[in-house]
Amino acid sequence: MERYLIVYRGSTVDESEGPQHDPQRWAEWFEMLGATLVDRGGLSHSSVEVPSRLRGPKLNSTSLSGYCVITAADFNEAVSVAEECPIFDEKGSVEIARLAGPTG
Numbered sequence: 815m816e817r818y819l820i821v822y823r824g825s826t827v828d829e830s831e832g833p834q835h836d837p838q839r840w841a842e843w844f845e846m847l848g849a850t851l852v853d854r855g856g857l858s859h860s861s862v863e864v865p866s867r868l869r870g871p872k873l874n875s876t877s878l879s880g881y882c883v884i885t886a887a888d889f890n891e892a893v894s895v896a897e898e899c900p901i902f903d904e905k906g907s908v909e910i911a912r913l914a915g916p917t918g
Contacts, residue, residue: 853883
């Protein structure tokens with residue numbers, strides 16, 4: 815088993831229109847992950863992007879919304895796990911990266 819970082823992007827938390835953040839849905843998803851979940855990580859309510867050292871921070875629609883770390887046999891399994899993530903219900907997306915090093 816390998817470790818995968820799932821990064822949530824573009825959540826609609828704190829937006830007045832559109833789907834709203836549902837803490838209960840997130841809690842259920844984390845519970846569903848069971849032993850697959852290595853690090854629950856955290857959710858953020860706001861973030862900024864710093865595109866370079868010479869420019870200040872900027873807001874954008876794909877800002878970091880949180881992360882977790884899971885174990886999976888391969889990318890296909892990690893994608894299958896991530897497809898159930900509540901971020902999609904909040905008009906967000908995920909980015910998945912295989913982490914280097916031991917699985918624990």
